[in-house]
Amino acid sequence: AKVALCACPDYNPDNVASAVDRAVTLCGGMERFVRPGQRVLLKPNMLSAAPLERRVTTDPAVVRAVGKLVLKAGGRIIIGDSPAIDKVSRISRVNGIKEVAVELGADLIEFCRPTLVKTPRGSIYHALELEETVLNADVVINLPKLKTHCMMLLTMGVKNLFGAVVGPRKSQWHMHAGTDRIMFADLLLDICRTLKPALTILDGVWGMQGRGPNNGTPCHLGFLAASRDPLAMDLAIAPLLGVHPASFPLYNAAVRRGLARSDGSGTQMVGDDPSQIFPKDFQLPVLESVMPMPGFLSGLIRRHLTSRPVQDPDLCRDCGKCAAVCPPESLRFVAAHRAVIDHLTCIRCYCCQEVCPADAIHFKTGALVGIVERLRAVMPY
Template sequence: MADVDIRRAAYDDTLKTAIYTMLTAGGVGPIARGRVLIKPNLLLAAKPEQAVTTHPQVVRAVVQFVQDHGGRPVIADSPAVGSMSRIGRLGGYREALKDLDVPFQAFDTETIVDIGPPFREVPLARQALEADAVINLAKFKTHSQMTLTLGVKNTFGCVVGLKKPEWHMRAGLDKTLFARLIVQIHQAIAPAFTVIDGILGMDGDGPGKAGRPVPLGLLIGSRSAFAADHAVCDLIGMPPEGLPTLAAAEILGISHDPARITGDGPDRIAFRLPEAGTARFGPGWLQPLLRRHLLRRPVADVDKCRLCGECWQYCPADAIQCRDDRLRFDYNRCIRCYCCIEVCPHGALTSADPLPARLMRGLWPGKR
């Protein structure tokens, strides 16, 4: 078990002190003296106030900590959409890091790692595997498929480039299986410390631009991302077993209960989770009918959609097409991974129940 430090913070002159205090208390100083990979959440190009990515000032403070302890930091991730150059410019990283000598790059090489059954060989970023230490800088935000994307989920970004949707497709409709994949990848990366940037979080239909930025004023840190994620669940009043990655950790025998909570953070905060949905229920012969008419699914706001093509190019199930100047979804093929919502650069995609499901919920409001 590991301690979890929850402290109040802001993106101002006090942030550096808050980060240094957290990392020092977590014992990061002695391990920050070699090649240190700093892995933020750089999902796509977005402004800091949109709360899609780890805030550049958080990244800057961690880079400074590593450099002050004699380490050689490298910032890297594998964005779902767009180039690192555009993310650096629009996300404020270029400006925040301009006086620091630190590489800001995409993962570009991979090493095959046996993460154990049932997946076995998975290609992961060589830069992460060969670093002396990895510092995991996650974002406090929702995720339409996995409920929340926090510390454990952030290391899925160490799957390079378009290999990520391939693994979504291999897990298919089984959210439990995908959560296990995420957990086993996290164990292979083995970050030395995790910081979750919740100063400005995201609730609602995250993790992309369809989510709602919400000021939380918090940093959460721990040597265990599992413990940090558990503490976040407690903060928002969500049972930890309701987070798929923690449920998978439990099955794999990985401890996630915080040893103790330190810092000056609150006991509870208001936070709106995404609408819950399932990807499979009922007998197999009814699956096509049920999936089309009862299962929650991605939908497009035609006023926001620019037909840029990011969603249909990224879709692992090839379930999206552009016809007659609008998006068309094949809900029989759709695996409800919600990658399309995640990567949409315009916030045009959300998830919604089809009409029959809404009618059923109206008849039986207590059933979900």
Template sequence: MTNVALCACPDYDEANVASAVERAVTLCGGMDKFVRPGQRVLLKPNMLSAAPLEQRVTTDPSVVRAVGQLVLKAGGRVIIGDSPAIDKVSRISRVTGMTEVAKELGADLIEFSRPTLAKTPRGSIYQALELEQTVLSADVVINLPKLKTHCMMLLTMGVKNLFGAVVGPRKSQWHMHAGDDRIMFADLLLDIYRTITPALTILDGVWSMQGRGPNNGTPCHSGFLAASCDPLAMDLALAPLLGAHRTSFPLYGAAVRRGFAKPDGADLRLIGDDPNTLIPKDFQLPVLESAMMVPGFLSGLMRKHLTSRPVQDPMLCQGCGKCQQVCPPGSLKLMQNRRAVIDHLTCIRCYCCQEVCPADAIHFKTGALVGIIERLRSFF
């Protein structure tokens, strides 16, 4: 039985966050359980992009501060790090206030840049993964995700946040390999999580993101923090509370199939505050467009018309070029008139362009095959 602690936290007032974080960590056994004097402790927040805090794209620095203070009290040495998709950690930190928090904690604030081959544990799909050396060499990893929706993986919480341990350019390579199949990508996330094995995960759900996350959704006041020794347990416990049927959550399907979770969730236990008084009842999940592979004989032109595909709204485009930079197969080119030319024959439907667009100018158009499948489902 794995405990998942829920603690009310109404806002980002420093005292309220410190109190909620301390209570959540205490419910998990206390920081002394995870950190010993002199240990190097990596705090891994979500630092996706340099968006203002009010957009709720990144882990709030007040949560990082409160966790870091508990680490220092336990005698640990703090490191804060991530590998954002496009923006630099230095810029994100200036915009969000993470720079000041790092100074307060006396912490090194780093951008992951040293990929190192790590052997994965028994039962993994991949025998080895290239992950950030700082993550692998830290004495303790504390995972600090942001509660957000995700247009490809439905939700991004504890396990998905660890994808940040993949160093920048390697992310595109993995999207090329596994990014057009949700279950395959979920398997990759599970292998990363089992290789890193964070000691503690604390989820920032004070304000979350709903709708078209993880970068273009809308802020949602959720009013809680969650904590667990196991990020997978936390994710699977929270998903149904947020309105996600377990079978629609790709991470759940992969975890059950590989024997890492029980189908009925009987191995999970919520402790702390009553979730019925915390979790928003109308949390808006994204509509998952098709990311499925089509049979080989449907490749090429038929794939273009039968499966969902990205489309751009040039009226919303800011011309920043992030979509072109992040596209793994190089299928998207942004022209000088701010119109995107997308080669749908080579596009792998990985959602990277939609994820990094700061203007929400890229959407996915449902393909004919997906439309037929969805209409058929409505009859059963």
């Protein structure tokens, strides 16, 4: 697989257009992916209605540049997502994507029509409920934002397609996976293989480090990346951010299933020199104790050993989003700005932290973590 890496210093429209055009050209040109009259679904990351300077969502300059190439190739554009927080209508007003949609003459939609679809041969899950609009599009172009993720370490091309899972079904999948990050990675891989995006273009001009994907720190990275293969792109970019492959759930799941090679071979990086772009001090989320536990530990013990969410009442805005998104309904408010979390039923999916607009959900390290860390070093799991 080919992964194109192109330097882009900022979101100046001309700079973004030039970098997008170069990256897509290195992948074969937009005409290779889009034919006249085709319906083209652009899938940006629209997690929440956060100001652009927080770098939570795909920048509208990237959506505009890609959309113009699609129009030039004769495609008809749809822009859509199923956000974890807020509505597409509000998010798109705040981050400028609504204005871009009007400029491009694109339909802007919120995914709300789940449709059961069979997955490809070799999938872990034999069928999935995914958004009908995405399934019916002639071409899917995936437009992720490079961010850290407190459960999956990073969110890029493959993780962005989880947005094709509609609304409350996201919570159902978190309930199913619980603390098993490899199981969740398997789901993400099956979604990606089912949707088969024709092209993935990663917004890495500004990314997010630390406690992503919603409450991390903006980080200037200065690049765009493009590939026909979102998995190959993710696995090529992760080491450049200082990620050890064994700590990346997506890598572990993909190698185990034969979807990627453990030595990273088979991927060709083209374009600009990564050593001239990537920072040396990118901050990954520190959540050591959410790593998989030895198999002999019971579910109850495993929950006591994993990092658990705690609320800071002083930061809470009383919006209630954390309680609304909690899959097992373990979090509830007992007074203004004060929530209680039942850590016996909490599944450690960290959705509450992900959706909190005030960064009022933090993590407390589980007991006996040191013992478990030593067990990990000597025992398979």
